[in-house]
Amino acid sequence: MKQTEIKEAPAIITPSAGDTSFPKMDKLSNSVPVCLVGNGTVDLLRIEFVFRAGQVMEDVHLAASSANAMLTEGTADHDAATINDLIDSTGAALNHIADKDAAGLVTVTLTRKLEEVMDLAREVLFSPSFPGNEFRMLTDRRIQSFLTGRQKTSVIAREAFYEALCGAGNPYGRITEESDYRSLTTADLHRFHKKHYNPGNMYITVAGREPEKALPVLEKYFGAVSSGQWEQPVIPSIHYDTAKPGLIFREIPDSVQSTVRIGWKGITRDHPEYQGLQVATMILGGYFGSRLMRNIREDKGYTYGIHAVAGAFRSLGYITLMTDVANEYREATLTEIWKEIGRLREEEVSDDEMTLVRNHLMGEIARMFDGPFSVAEAIKGIIDYDAGEDYYTRFAETVRTITPARIKELFNTYFNPDQAYEIIAGAR
Amino acid sequence: MFILVSLTYFAFMIRFERHTMANGLRVIVHRDEGTPMATTNILYDAGSRDEDPAATGFAHLFEHLMFEGTPRIPVFDVPVMMSGGENNAFTNNDITNYYITLPANNLETAFWLESDRMRGLDLQDERLNNQKSVVTEEFRQRYLNQPYGDLLLLLRPLAYRVHPYRWSAIGMDISHIERADSASARHFYDRFYIPANAILSVAGNVDPDKVFTQAEKWFGDIPSGSPGNRNLPAEPEQDERRDLTVHRPVPSAHLIMAFHTGTRNSRDFYILDLLTDILAGCDSARFPSILVRKKELFSDADFYLSGEADPGLVIFSGRLKDGVDIRKAEEAVSAELDRLAASHVTTEELEKARNRYESHRLMSYMSAANKAFNLAYHEVLGDASGINTETEQYMSVTREEIADASQRTFRPQNSSVIYYLPGKR
Numbered sequence: 001m002k003q004t005e006i007k008e009a010p011a012i013i014t015p016s017a018g019d020t021s022f023p024k025m026d027k028l029s030n031s032v033p034v035c036l037v038g039n040g041t042v043d044l045l046r047i048e049f050v051f052r053a054g055q056v057m058e059d060v061h062l063a064a065s066s067a068n069a070m071l072t073e074g075t076a077d078h079d080a081a082t083i084n085d086l087i088d089s090t091g092a093a094l095n096h097i098a099d100k101d102a103a104g105l106v107t108v109t110l111t112r113k114l115e116e117v118m119d120l121a122r123e124v125l126f127s128p129s130f131p132g133n134e135f136r137m138l139t140d141r142r143i144q145s146f147l148t149g150r151q152k153t154s155v156i157a158r159e160a161f162y163e164a165l166c167g168a169g170n171p172y173g174r175i176t177e178e179s180d181y182r183s184l185t186t187a188d189l190h191r192f193h194k195k196h197y198n199p200g201n202m203y204i205t206v207a208g209r210e211p212e213k214a215l216p217v218l219e220k221y222f223g224a225v226s227s228g229q230w231e232q233p234v235i236p237s238i239h240y241d242t243a244k245p246g247l248i249f250r251e252i253p254d255s256v257q258s259t260v261r262i263g264w265k266g267i268t269r270d271h272p273e274y275q276g277l278q279v280a281t282m283i284l285g286g287y288f289g290s291r292l293m294r295n296i297r298e299d300k301g302y303t304y305g306i307h308a309v310a311g312a313f314r315s316l317g318y319i320t321l322m323t324d325v326a327n328e329y330r331e332a333t334l335t336e337i338w339k340e341i342g343r344l345r346e347e348e349v350s351d352d353e354m355t356l357v358r359n360h361l362m363g364e365i366a367r368m369f370d371g372p373f374s375v376a377e378a379i380k381g382i383i384d385y386d387a388g389e390d391y392y393t394r395f396a397e398t399v400r401t402i403t404p405a406r407i408k409e410l411f412n413t414y415f416n417p418d419q420a421y422e423i424i425a426g427a428r
Numbered sequence: 429m430f431i432l433v434s435l436t437y438f439a440f441m442i443r444f445e446r447h448t449m450a451n452g453l454r455v456i457v458h459r460d461e462g463t464p465m466a467t468t469n470i471l472y473d474a475g476s477r478d479e480d481p482a483a484t485g486f487a488h489l490f491e492h493l494m495f496e497g498t499p500r501i502p503v504f505d506v507p508v509m510m511s512g513g514e515n516n517a518f519t520n521n522d523i524t525n526y527y528i529t530l531p532a533n534n535l536e537t538a539f540w541l542e543s544d545r546m547r548g549l550d551l552q553d554e555r556l557n558n559q560k561s562v563v564t565e566e567f568r569q570r571y572l573n574q575p576y577g578d579l580l581l582l583l584r585p586l587a588y589r590v591h592p593y594r595w596s597a598i599g600m601d602i603s604h605i606e607r608a609d610s611a612s613a614r615h616f617y618d619r620f621y622i623p624a625n626a627i628l629s630v631a632g633n634v635d636p637d638k639v640f641t642q643a644e645k646w647f648g649d650i651p652s653g654s655p656g657n658r659n660l661p662a663e664p665e666q667d668e669r670r671d672l673t674v675h676r677p678v679p680s681a682h683l684i685m686a687f688h689t690g691t692r693n694s695r696d697f698y699i700l701d702l703l704t705d706i707l708a709g710c711d712s713a714r715f716p717s718i719l720v721r722k723k724e725l726f727s728d729a730d731f732y733l734s735g736e737a738d739p740g741l742v743i744f745s746g747r748l749k750d751g752v753d754i755r756k757a758e759e760a761v762s763a764e765l766d767r768l769a770a771s772h773v774t775t776e777e778l779e780k781a782r783n784r785y786e787s788h789r790l791m792s793y794m795s796a797a798n799k800a801f802n803l804a805y806h807e808v809l810g811d812a813s814g815i816n817t818e819t820e821q822y823m824s825v826t827r828e829e830i831a832d833a834s835q836r837t838f839r840p841q842n843s844s845v846i847y848y849l850p851g852k853r
Binding site for chain 1: 570709720785
């Protein structure tokens with residue numbers, strides 16, 4: 001002890017979520033929605049183009065992510081080398097986003113380079129040429145990283161979970177094989193692009209200082225693209241072929257750790273209990289001092305980290321827990337996870353723990369709305385999943401008012417061991 | 429042209445105030461009214477280079493112990509969460525850095541927490557033993573159970589023979605972590621976790637005068653201590669090429685080529701940092717366009733500076749395409765590096781790198797937490813105002829300087845080369 005004088009701890013001011021209001025929406029003349037997020041302090045703009053062009057929309061596996069990756073590999077007017085050089089010279093990058101439900105591009109540009117960058121964004125989004133040579137090289141690169149993923153216990157366990165939950169033929173559950181890469185053609189990409197990358201299927205967010213000043217530039221490059229000439233995509237109906245609950249083992253020879261993953265079906269964002277479930281899952285495994293971290297990391301030392309998530313795609317919710325542990329601890333880890341869930345099903349959390357998680361989540365919401373780039377990311381989730389413009393305002397209210405009794409009920413309703421898949425990926 | 433460029437850049441100065449307390453703690457404050465939050469960043473000038481070669485990984489293990497509570501605050505995370513904050517830390521070869529980001533009206537709670545763990549820790553054997561096993565799992569998860577995860581663990585002892593950069597922050601070997609004891613923890617803490625060896629940097633919606641007053645209140649009575657001199661052995665100049673070939677159960681071969689370079693404060697750092705962007709910073713850079721696309725030797729080809737305070741490395745790292753002979757691939761990289769000394773990069777390439785630097789720099793200003801760390805980091809390098817003046821260092825790099833630095837750096841006798849090949853270990 002260097003000094004023994006004790007000062008009184010400062011009084012903690014209960015954190016509030018702050019301003020969680022949805023930003024202003026505008027429209028281009030062709031009806032493309034533009035979301036304007038202001039209050040930036042530097043001369044940078046973050047512009048994101050989002051299309052309902054994720055994996056759920058594909059009729060051929062990998063078409064969505066491949067079409068997205070190929071956008072910057074050549075256009076009707078420029079080859080790949082030229083287009084990349086033009087983009088990079090502005091100091092900006094056009095970053096690819098392609099997930100299960102949405103796809104597009106996001107860029108952060110110096111405000112003074114906005115016009116150049118938007119001109120290029122329009123070109124790659126609406127007139128990519130999908131050249132064969134670039135596609136062949138992309139395919140080789142993707143196969144190589146796919147094969148690297150085959151050796152990661154966490155990747156194999158994740159795939160096994162979604163396959164069990166959704167079925168092998170389902171776009172959320174499908175496991176990719178090397179042959180899927182080999183059989184995909186540029187004709188598949190053209191077809192996917194024509195159908196899904198159209199102005200009637202997109203929105204734009206602009207975040208930074210004075211985002212409204214970008215509107216005339218967006219109008220110039222995107223407002224004139226007619227939405228009439230495009231086919232309107234329909235969200236396909238998705239068939240779920242859910243496996244029976246139980247233990248699933250995937251062998252990865254010689255791995256020094258195993259991934260333990262448990263999960264089951266949850267609820268989607270439109271469900272009235274979705275937000276309460278977020279709070280419950282946070283208590284179990286959503287922060288550094290969560291029940292699972294305290295037990296399995298801080299008390300037992302089995303792992304570097306363990307996490308629980310209640311998430312949802314557009315039409316499917318899930319609850320999942322994951323951790324990487326030494327091979328010899330994997331059974332003990334499963335036992336301890338169920339022990340912690342059992343406690344939460346039987347006993348209400350204390351008021352202290354409830355307040356702790358409440359305050360932590362309030363701070364987390366406040367940080368999500370701290371600065372225009374963070375806000376733009378937060379609202380992307382709202383728009384992509386039709387979660388409602390007041391999603392975070394409602395969430396803050398749920399966080400403020402939920403009770404320990406309600407948390408216990410949620411654990412009893414949504415954390416049932418009989419419905420769980422228990423996945424272990426590791427050495428035999 | 430040059431004047432115009434300078435005007436643009438110097439419009440974006442990060443303003444800060446600085447004060448050194450009587451016990452040696454340096455305090456830096458940056459006011460940012462665009463956020464409701466504030467970040468308290470404490471940087472301790474102690475990293476894995478300060479470890480005993482027989483007990484490596486210790487600085488990082490110690491970072492874990494800093495979260496294990498004190499007699500006064502048994503669970504560090506509780507007050508952070510109660511005040512709506514988040515916190516974390518990292519350890520590298522040079523420094524250990526801790527931060528707490530919370531609503532600005534709870535800033536004093538962060539001071540209370542940080543001063544408390546600077547004042548005294550609860551170094552019980554039970555907690556040490558538990559964190560030893562957590563760190564062992566971290567070692568496995570991040571370095572051993574990942575394909576290619578041990579590449580940099582292999583590079584360090586090849587490139588360095590004497591200087592403590594010859595091991596990574598995670599440590600040379602898991603057995604070192606297993607052997608750590610509480611007496612060494614106590615010694616490490618007493619030597620390095622003292623005001624005279626720390627920098628407290630605060631950025632966010634705060635009043636600098638109030639921050640200085642609160643810093644005095646919470647940290648002012650902690651005895652200064654002295655970290656003593658570092659006296660690290662200097663790495664002798666390398667005089668012949670070093671090779672290492674290993675086999676691992678991976679799908680494709682990987683090539684590493686590393687060259688010794690200068691300190692973080694040297695002119696070469698800025699010259700080579702801009703050069704690495706020209707060579708590998710973006711899709712149209714030389715390596716992706718020539719080695720990946722045109723010659724189809726690699727599926728990715730990166731080039732970067734390790735960026736340590738003491739003389740560091742500039743590292744080529746590339747995954748080979750299947751069927752490519754690794755010697756041919758290496759020759760192609762060498763040919764590109766040789767070309768730099770023989771002929772200048774183009775003005776367009778230099779201009780592109782400058783634009784990219786400008787965007788990246790502004791991007792890093794979006795977050796108060798980032799600014800707090802960068803101010804502290806520049807201060808430990810010698811002067812916090814480096815956060816502003818280094819722009820001039822980057823913008824003034826010339827094509828001639830790039831050719832000259834390339835000639836001095838990319839010599840075979842200055843290289844360490846790893847062939848990381850698929851196969852049984």
